[in-house]
Amino acid sequence: MSDVWLVILVVGACTVLFKALGPVALGGRDLPPGLRSVVALLAPTLLAALVVVSTFASGRSLVLDARAAGIAAAAVAIVLRAPLLVTVAAAAVAAALVRALA
């Protein structure tokens, strides 16, 4: 089997298992109150981590590059209550401009 197909098989199988685990084991039942107050915060926590890592990480190093200009533009768009697509487009245009000028 080629390297690429090995990656696809293992990553695909693990992801299917990860996603199914909670709903298969606990589906339809209420979580205990302690766990519930923890998972209620999961969405803001994980999304915030994804934002900073996808903006400032390149592999295992922290970098400040055109993506930072992009996220700044997105933040301005969000403050101005721009629609989602305008926000995303603003980020792409800002990052592209910084790269073109650099």
Place this chain on the structure above:
Amino acid sequence: MEEPGTVGAGARAVAPVALAVAAFGLTFGVLARDAGFGSVAMVVFSAATFAGSAQFAAASVLSVGGTVAAAIAAAVLLNTRYVPIGISVAPALSGPVWKRALRAQLIVDESWAVGHLGGGRYDPALILGAGLVLWLTWVTSTAVGAVAGDLLGDPERLGLDAAFPALFLALLVGQIDGPRGVQAAILGAAIALCLVSFVPVGVPIVAAAAACLVGLRR
């Protein structure tokens, strides 16, 4: 949301997100081709894994000459966040085991955010509608990127790599419904940033979930 959501409402709510995801899928198609993925391979990858950031991570490791083990580790570690994410949605998914397992596959960051009613409650119909639209978009745009990537040129020149964090930032803002959420978000971001240089790719995101423990404080 007052009334229970419908599949159609989920599909409509996620439509703008899906357009951004399409740009991301095109980018993935181009990157994966450079990393040695054939067109069929990358479409199968998108259909089965359906988690953009992990697929990006795996393809980037391979494209810079990393080992298969490193590529798998990065992608699998990134996707371990779907264990707690799955637990958060579990109370909303009932029915036979096969159905719960199948519907869980349509949970992805964006459909999960759209289906969140606040306070940790999730609407299964919203997740289903949003998940279906996102899955179709993701698989189709990957295929287009694989075949027509040459026309697109270098995705970074178009700033498409900045579209991804911007999408997550927009989703994040919609998820914050109180001071607890702000604290958890800031703490999670800080944990992830502090760890980037010291642990393998993917671990910072999973470790950030520890910030949710502020939910236990009274």
